[in-house]
Amino acid sequence: MAHPVMFDEDDPLLARVRALCLGFPGAAERISHGRPNFFTTRTFCYYGGSERIAGEWVAHDHAILVRPDPDDAAALAQDPRFFRPAYLGPSGWLGLDLGRPGADWREVGELVDASYRVTAPARLVRTLPEPGAAS
Template sequence: MDVLETLRRICLALPEATERISHGAPTWAVRDKRTFVTFADHVHGDEHVAFWCPAPPGVQEEMVAVEPERFFRPPYVGPSGWLGVRLDGPDVDWDEITEIVTEAYRCVAPKTLVARLGTVIDQ
């Protein structure tokens, strides 16, 4: 399974999600404006294949404390509460990744698009 292609499929399934290259990495945004996922494959000096995304307040700290082998505080955006999620482990749970990406989308998308999530995810 190609990790980038699977992540791309998850991100682009969300309402009005777009993809572009930002700082040398594939990045997904809402309406080409608000970033909700950035792929990190050694582009920023990362040692892991991962993605970064915004998280609700307190989530980054909790997830990093509970599972530091899977979650981390990414450079640059970590101080703003973004979460780093490793994708290079042996047992990547794509259902959980879908939930994390969807929550990141909720953090930045307008309410009108968030309201459409139930119909998109149920398909």
């Protein structure tokens, strides 16, 4: 049984995430478990997810799920803006809900960039400028 589509194609936050993610070398998009999934050979960003709090499912329909840089993961996990997504959290993924006021798109770009660098093949990562370099 196929998963139902759990996003709105006209979502302006999705449009921004899509443009950001598809700007990376070799990046493509597919629908996985009803949600947009951005990948090269492995996924580097999901749009939308959920978490389990006190036995209840909490949806984050306007969130990004990313694999943070290992050097930053512990600090980000302590930041109350981030959540541990269901199913992916045990593998080191974190979620950031973009539907909350004050989303910092520069930070979003840095998070997606770090996730891409952690998951993409080395040959693609080598084509990127150094993190933090002026573009």
